[in-house]
Each structure stands twice: as structure tokens, then as C-alpha cells.
Amino acid sequence: MTTDYLNQFFTAQKNMFDAWQNVFTTSAGEDKKETKSTPDFMDFSAFQENTMENFKKITDFYNNMFKNFTGSPAEIFQKMNQSMEVYNNIYKVWESLSSKTFTPNADGMQKIFDQWSSQYWKFIEDSYMAYLPEPMQKTYKQFSEMTESYQTVMKNFFVPWTETSDQFNDLIFKMPQMANFDSFITVVKLWKENYDKSYKKLLSMPSMGINRELLEKQYDGIDKTINFMTTYMEFFGQVFKVGQETMLKVITDYTEMLKEGKQPKTMEEFHKYWAKEIDKAFDKIYLTDDFSKLMSTVVDSTMELKKESDKLMEEYVSILPIPKKSDMDSLYKTVYNLKKEIRTLKKELEKLNEQNKTTQNQ
Amino acid sequence: MENKGNMGQGSFFDEIAQMQEKMIKGAEVLMNINFEGSDKTEKTLVYQEDKMRLFHYKATVKKPCKIPALIVYALVNRHYMMDIDEEKSFIKKLIDSGLDLYLIDWGYPTAEDRYLTLEDYIEGYINNAVDYIRKEHKIEKINLIGVCQGGTFSAIYAALHPDKIKNLVTMVTPVDFDVEDGLLIKWSKSMNVDNIVDTYGVIPGSFMNYGFLLLKPYGLMVDKYIGVIDKLDDPESMANFLRMEKWIFDSPAQAGEAFRQFIKDCYQENKLIKGELVIGNNTVNLKNITMPLLNMLALYDHLVPPSATRPLNDAVGSVDKELMEYPVGHIGMYVSSRAQKEVAPKLSTWLQERSK
Structure with missing residues (x-):
């Protein structure tokens, strides 16, 4: 069965290559020394010289070419x-x-x-x-x-x-030229959205096999790292943007003040003026709901990353003869509960002792 | 740095040269500087429970105030800000004026303290400290002075145990968290505190520090250190600066469960002022505060805005109540010259007048 199959395959291949080879074979015409890049039947002058022979060549060519077609x-x-x-x-x-x-x-x-x-x-x-x-x-x-x-x-x-991608190219093109943090922030957001729709899904796929749990933790760790990095980039983009915009405002204002001779006169004055402006700018953005949400997202993504890396660390050290943080937390909880119970009992005992004293005195 | 007139290149380079010179001299000052002096007012350890320690500062006058006062400091940062150095010590000023003081040092929580709750702090440690003082002095009621978060704890305690408190003083204390002008309050509202507590267990001090620095990023991370160049060749000024610098970053970790409840119930849901806060099995009703109240706030407070402090006076049931507002910052209430000249004398006089 296998031999038949292979034979059929090689025969079919051979026929096909033969057919193609013939297409490019040079003519055995009068001037055999001359190498031609085209088949003779395509050379019109040669065709005229020996019509019948060439007609046969054409027929042969087509025969060879289509002999596999039934x-x-x-x-x-x-x-x-x-x-x-x-x-x-x-x-x-x-x-x-x-x-x-x-x-x-x-x-x-x-x-x-x-x-x-x-x-x-x-x-x-x-x-x-x-x-x-x-x-x-x-x-x-x-x-x-x-x-x-x-x-x-x-x-x-x-x-x-x-x-x-168009949007990406456009935004990335703007970034270096203009130090445009708006573009930077949008790129980061866009990148994250795309990541969530593609790679994140890959990382979230259920794993299989004996290391299934560890693999899933590792993938989760990668996802949390990416989440953390993009959120931080957005956050710092916002912070840098405040600095950039403030500097632009300070320069514009300074130019105006210069016209009226009211500009800061020394470096120290200029620095104070700039510091005051930047404080004002930060206060303005800080009090917005959007920034509060961004802060919260940054903290949240940091926590998620830490939680995942802690879990992984515990997994890695689990073969070592040392207690893990989760073991210790369980112990701390037990100690906390015991201490609380002792305090309550101690207070009750003190009350009873006092009552006894009062009764004895009576 | 002197004002050099025009901001030409010459004056700019003069200023840079001056700064360089100060930095070179400053290096020598810093190599030999002694900035000890914080937390030096004489005190005695009188009670201890877990990491909490109760210290006694004896009044330095012949006839001290009859009713001792307990200072409850915040869990954030360390109490020695009130005793930052001998010249500016708020505590020294108070004991020199006749107050017999006790102070709770919360210590530095570690991993084992993650399960401590607000109930443990208020009904446990504070209550035990109050009982200790009552027993020692054989009195029914003591004076309570709460600072910042410690003020919130003190108000809660006074509402739960009005029978144990003679007079209540709250300083830069947040009670109403439904305000728009406090960044910490604003940010805390969106914070996923469960995630933070579940991740850390005990919230590291460094985490808190980053939060505080972010409030004024340029001022606290850059400008402050440019400003100090001017003082580099002055050992006394530098020692003051370094004492404050040490204190600012000396932030204890926060017990997770207490932190969770404080942020959720107070910052996010504003339960205290609404009368919905539950400590243990008891609901806190600020109207139960019927003892005299002195509420002191800092007008330039960027951590606890005055708007979060003022409503306490209307929320309590006290008849004798007073609101004092000072043109200082959060820390300026304790370390500024105004603190020495106005804040401490007012506090001391107010308490002594009501402790006869």
C-alpha cells in the first residue's frame, strides 16, 4: 500500500517536471551551437522554416503538459x-x-x-x-x-x-519630535487594549499537565507584570506631562512678563516661580477624578503583581525546609486569637477577684 | 541666595558658584554634624502591652494640673515629632506649663500584628492605658489629647467611654471625610484597600511614605533639597533639618486590619460623622461626647484639611466647646514658633482651667 502510494507520487512528480522541462528545452534546429532561452516554437523565424516539425513540437509539448489531466x-x-x-x-x-x-x-x-x-x-x-x-x-x-x-x-x-497600526504609527511618529506625552499616554493605552484582546488571552488559556498550576501562576505573573508596566507608564506619562506643560506655560508667561519688565530677576526667583507653578499644576490634576482612578489603578496593579510574585516565590521555596509567609500568617492568626482570649479571661478574672474581695470585706 | 538684580548670565553663574561653595563647606559640616536631640525630654516607661508602650512625662512645676492628660498619637509616623528637639519641644512646653502627661508610643508593627483591628487599638490599648492612669492617680476621669488619626481615635474613645474622659482635645483631626479639598481623602476614596491589605498584611512604612511624597512631588522630593543648600554651612540649621528629615521617613508599618477598617469606614464611607461606625459591638455616637472639647486645626494643613476637622464641633454633644484655627501647616502645629508661643500655651491653659 505504502509502496504503491510512493510510486504513484514519484511518477506524478516526474511527469509534472518533465512537462515543465520540455517547455524550456532548447531547439535542436540548424544552429545547434547557439543557446536559446526560448523554445523553438516560440521563435517565429524558426517556425517558418520547418512548420511541420515545429507543429509536432507544439503537439508534443501540450501532450506532455496535459498528460496528467484526465x-x-x-x-x-x-x-x-x-x-x-x-x-x-x-x-x-x-x-x-x-x-x-x-x-x-x-x-x-x-x-x-x-x-x-x-x-x-x-x-x-x-x-x-x-x-x-x-x-x-x-x-x-x-x-x-x-x-x-x-x-x-x-x-x-x-x-x-x-x-x-495606523494610529500607532501616527502617535509614535509624533512622540520623539514633540516629546508629546499625550501621544505617549495614548500609545500606552492602545497597546494595553490590544494586549488585552490578544496576548492576554493566550496567557489566560488553561494549562495542562503535571506543572499545570505552576505554569498558570507563571503566565499570570507575566500578565500582571505587563499590566503593572503599562499602568505605571501611563501614570508617569501623566506626571511628566504636567512638568512639560508647566514649563511651556512658564516660558510663555516669562516672555509676557519680560515685555512689561515684571519677570523674575534672579535664578532663585525664577526657580521659586517655576516651583509654585508646578505645585499649582499638580494640585489641579491631582484633584481630578480621573487621576484618583489612575492612582488607584497603579496601586492595584502593583498589588496584583506583588501578590503573584509572592505566590510564585512560595511555590519555588516550597521544597525547602522553611515556613512560608502563608504558613506564618496562619500562625499569627492563631496567636492573635489566643492573645485576645487570654486578655478577656484575664479581665474576667480581675473582676471576679474584686467581687470576691468586696464580698469578703462585707 | 542673594538677589543679584538682573537675571543675566553673570548673576546666574554667581549663584551657581555660591551654591558650589556652600556645598563644599556643607560637606565638612555634614561629616561632623550631631543631630541627636529628638525624643530627649525625660520620661518613664510605666506600662507596656505587646508593642504599645505608655510613657509618663512628669510636670516640671511645683503645682501641676490635677488631672493627667494622655496623648494619643497617630499610627502613622512617630510621636517624637512633638519632642523634635529641646528648643522646639511641644511636650516640654506642656510639662513646663504644668501638665502631667502620658503618651502612647505605638511602636513598629511587624508581620504578627496584621490582624490587629481598630477595636484592638481603641478598646484594647487606649482603654488599658486610660485605665492604668485612672488607677495610678485614683481618679475617675482623665484628660485626652488626640493628634491627627490619634484625634479620631480619641473622639471615638470619648464617645464610647464618656465616663472616663474629663476633657477632650483634638488636634489636626479628621472626622468628616466627605470633603473635596484633601488629596489623601480624595485618593483614598478610589483606593482598593482590600487588595493592599490582602497583599501586604502589614502595610510597609515606605508605602505610606511614597503616598505622602506624591502629595507634593516637586516640593518634597526636589525643592526641599535645593532650599537646604543655603543652610549647608550652618550646623544648627542642618541639625534641625536632619532631625525633621529623619522623622519624616521614620514611618511605622500599619497593622492591616485596622488600616482596612479605617480607610473603608472613615475615608470611604464616612461612617464616623454619620453615626454609623461600629467598634467591636458598639456603634459610635459622637453626641455622647459631652465633656468640654477643644478642637485645634491648622489652616494650611495639606494632610487633614480644615474642612475635615471643623464639623466635629457640631457633631458632639458638648456645651463647652471651642474651635481654634492657626495659620500653620500640619506639622507646624507642633514644631513652629507659633506652636511654642500660641498653640501649646492655649492647650495647657484650656485644660488646666477645666481640671480643677
Whole structure:
């Protein structure tokens, strides 16, 4: 069974390569010393010289070319048409790329890629598979379907990134030139949103196997680290933005004051003026609800990160003969409860002693 | 730094050169500086329970106030701010004026203290300290002086045990947390305190410090240290600066459960002023505060805004109540010249007049 399958496969491959080889074989015409890059039947002068011989060559070429195609001439013609479609499809890609309306961004490229890939798989299925032996055609089809699924998954995975790539490019372009913290903050937020829609889902996938729990903790740790970093970046972006805007305001104000001769006269005065302005600016942003929420998110993400890293640390040291923090906390709770009980009992005892004393005195 | 007139390049470089010179001299000053002097007023350890210690500062006058006073300091930072150095010691000023003082030192909570609750602090440690003093002096009631968070604790205690308190003094004390002008209050409202307590157990002092620094990032992290260059060649000024610097960053950790309840019930839900705060099995009703009340606040307080302090006078049931407002900051209430000249004398006189 396996031998038959392999034989069929090699025969089919050989036939296909033979057919293609013949297309590029040089003519055995009068001037045999001359090497030609085109087949003789395409050389019009040679064709005129020996019409019949060349006609035979054409027939041989087509015979070789299509000997793997079975069925009626209509079917063969249909397959030729399909091949033309493939070529046409590639041409469309080139045409789209070289078109003046093409925008060299992720969206434009995605459209062209989508167009091409749908046609490409059609070509594979309709034409190339015809050269394969039947058992392999089945395997190939399965692989083809699997690849399609993979493509869909990957496409969904990268959708958030490709969809926002224009925005990213635009914002990132603005950042170094303008030291634009607004752009920086937006990039960080956008990056985080995309991360949540893609990589975060990967990290949140249930793990399997003997190390399942540890793996999940590690992935969770990575996720918490990323969350912590993006929140901190946003926070510091906001803080730097205040500094940047204040400096801009101070410079503008200083220029105005200079016109009236009311500007700070010494470095110390200037520094005091600037410090006062920056304090005012911080107070202004600090009292907003948005900043309070951001502060809370920063603290929260720090706590989440610490909690995860503590859990991991406990996991790593669990084989060592030392008590873990969670063990100690349990012990502290027991001690706390016992102490409280002792205090209550002590007070009750003191009261009883006093009552006894009073009774004895009576 | 002197005002050099025009801000030309010359004057700018003159200032930089002066700063350099001061820094070089300052290095020598710092190498030989002695900035001890905090927490030096004579005191005796009279009672101890877990990490809490009760100290007694005896009045230095012949006829001291008959009713001793207990100072309840905040859990945040250390009490020796009130005894920062001999010249500016608020405590010394009080005992020199005739007050017989006791002070609770909360110590430095460690991991084992994570389960301590507000009830443990108020009904446990404070109550035991009050009982100790009552027993020692054979009196029914004592005077209570609460500072900042310690003032909130004192108000709660006085409301729960009015029978044990003769006079109540609250200083820079937050009681109404539904205000818009306090950053700490504002930030605390959005804070996920459960997550913080569950993560740390005992909240590290450094965590608290970062929070305080963020309130005035430039002023506290940069400007302060630029300003000090001017004092670098003056050993006395530098010693004062370093004592304060040491105190600012000497922040004890916070027992988790107490921190959780304080932030949730007071900062986030404002239960105290609403009469909904529960300590142990008892609901705190500020109207139970019927003893004389002196409420002292700092007008430039960036930690406890005056708006969070003022409502106490209307919330209590006292007839004899007074509100004093001073143009100082939160710490200025204890370490400024006004503290020596106005705040401490007022407090002492007010208490002594009501302790006969």
C-alpha cells in the first residue's frame, strides 16, 4: 500500500517536471551551437522554416503538459482557465500594490493579502492537487483546511494590532519630535487594549499537565507584570506631562512678563516661580477624578503583581525546609486569637477577684 | 541666595558658584554634624502591652494640673515629632506649663500584628492605658489629647467611654471625610484597600511614605533639597533639618486590619460623622461626647484639611466647646514658633482651667 502510494507520487512528480522541462528545452534546429532561452516554437523565424516539425513540437509539448489531466477537453480547458485565474490573481496583487490608490499602511496590505490568500488556497485545491496521488490529496486537503483554520486564528489574534497600526504609527511618529506625552499616554493605552484582546488571552488559556498550576501562576505573573508596566507608564506619562506643560506655560508667561519688565530677576526667583507653578499644576490634576482612578489603578496593579510574585516565590521555596509567609500568617492568626482570649479571661478574672474581695470585706 | 538684580548670565553663574561653595563647606559640616536631640525630654516607661508602650512625662512645676492628660498619637509616623528637639519641644512646653502627661508610643508593627483591628487599638490599648492612669492617680476621669488619626481615635474613645474622659482635645483631626479639598481623602476614596491589605498584611512604612511624597512631588522630593543648600554651612540649621528629615521617613508599618477598617469606614464611607461606625459591638455616637472639647486645626494643613476637622464641633454633644484655627501647616502645629508661643500655651491653659 505504502509502496504503491510512493510510486504513484514519484511518477506524478516526474511527469509534472518533465512537462515543465520540455517547455524550456532548447531547439535542436540548424544552429545547434547557439543557446536559446526560448523554445523553438516560440521563435517565429524558426517556425517558418520547418512548420511541420515545429507543429509536432507544439503537439508534443501540450501532450506532455496535459498528460496528467484526465477527462474531456472541456475539463482540461476549465483547468487551464483556473491556472489563468491564479496568474490573474497574482497580477491583481501587483496591480493593487502599484496602483496610485494603494495606501502603504496595514489596512491596505491586509486587504491585498486577504484577496490573494483566498484565491491562493483555491488554486492549491483546484490545480496543484491534481498532480498528487489520491491518498495524498486527502492529506493535503486536511492540511489545507488546518492551515485555513490557523490563518483565521492568527488573523483574529493580530486583528487588534493591525486595526490600530495606523494610529500607532501616527502617535509614535509624533512622540520623539514633540516629546508629546499625550501621544505617549495614548500609545500606552492602545497597546494595553490590544494586549488585552490578544496576548492576554493566550496567557489566560488553561494549562495542562503535571506543572499545570505552576505554569498558570507563571503566565499570570507575566500578565500582571505587563499590566503593572503599562499602568505605571501611563501614570508617569501623566506626571511628566504636567512638568512639560508647566514649563511651556512658564516660558510663555516669562516672555509676557519680560515685555512689561515684571519677570523674575534672579535664578532663585525664577526657580521659586517655576516651583509654585508646578505645585499649582499638580494640585489641579491631582484633584481630578480621573487621576484618583489612575492612582488607584497603579496601586492595584502593583498589588496584583506583588501578590503573584509572592505566590510564585512560595511555590519555588516550597521544597525547602522553611515556613512560608502563608504558613506564618496562619500562625499569627492563631496567636492573635489566643492573645485576645487570654486578655478577656484575664479581665474576667480581675473582676471576679474584686467581687470576691468586696464580698469578703462585707 | 542673594538677589543679584538682573537675571543675566553673570548673576546666574554667581549663584551657581555660591551654591558650589556652600556645598563644599556643607560637606565638612555634614561629616561632623550631631543631630541627636529628638525624643530627649525625660520620661518613664510605666506600662507596656505587646508593642504599645505608655510613657509618663512628669510636670516640671511645683503645682501641676490635677488631672493627667494622655496623648494619643497617630499610627502613622512617630510621636517624637512633638519632642523634635529641646528648643522646639511641644511636650516640654506642656510639662513646663504644668501638665502631667502620658503618651502612647505605638511602636513598629511587624508581620504578627496584621490582624490587629481598630477595636484592638481603641478598646484594647487606649482603654488599658486610660485605665492604668485612672488607677495610678485614683481618679475617675482623665484628660485626652488626640493628634491627627490619634484625634479620631480619641473622639471615638470619648464617645464610647464618656465616663472616663474629663476633657477632650483634638488636634489636626479628621472626622468628616466627605470633603473635596484633601488629596489623601480624595485618593483614598478610589483606593482598593482590600487588595493592599490582602497583599501586604502589614502595610510597609515606605508605602505610606511614597503616598505622602506624591502629595507634593516637586516640593518634597526636589525643592526641599535645593532650599537646604543655603543652610549647608550652618550646623544648627542642618541639625534641625536632619532631625525633621529623619522623622519624616521614620514611618511605622500599619497593622492591616485596622488600616482596612479605617480607610473603608472613615475615608470611604464616612461612617464616623454619620453615626454609623461600629467598634467591636458598639456603634459610635459622637453626641455622647459631652465633656468640654477643644478642637485645634491648622489652616494650611495639606494632610487633614480644615474642612475635615471643623464639623466635629457640631457633631458632639458638648456645651463647652471651642474651635481654634492657626495659620500653620500640619506639622507646624507642633514644631513652629507659633506652636511654642500660641498653640501649646492655649492647650495647657484650656485644660488646666477645666481640671480643677
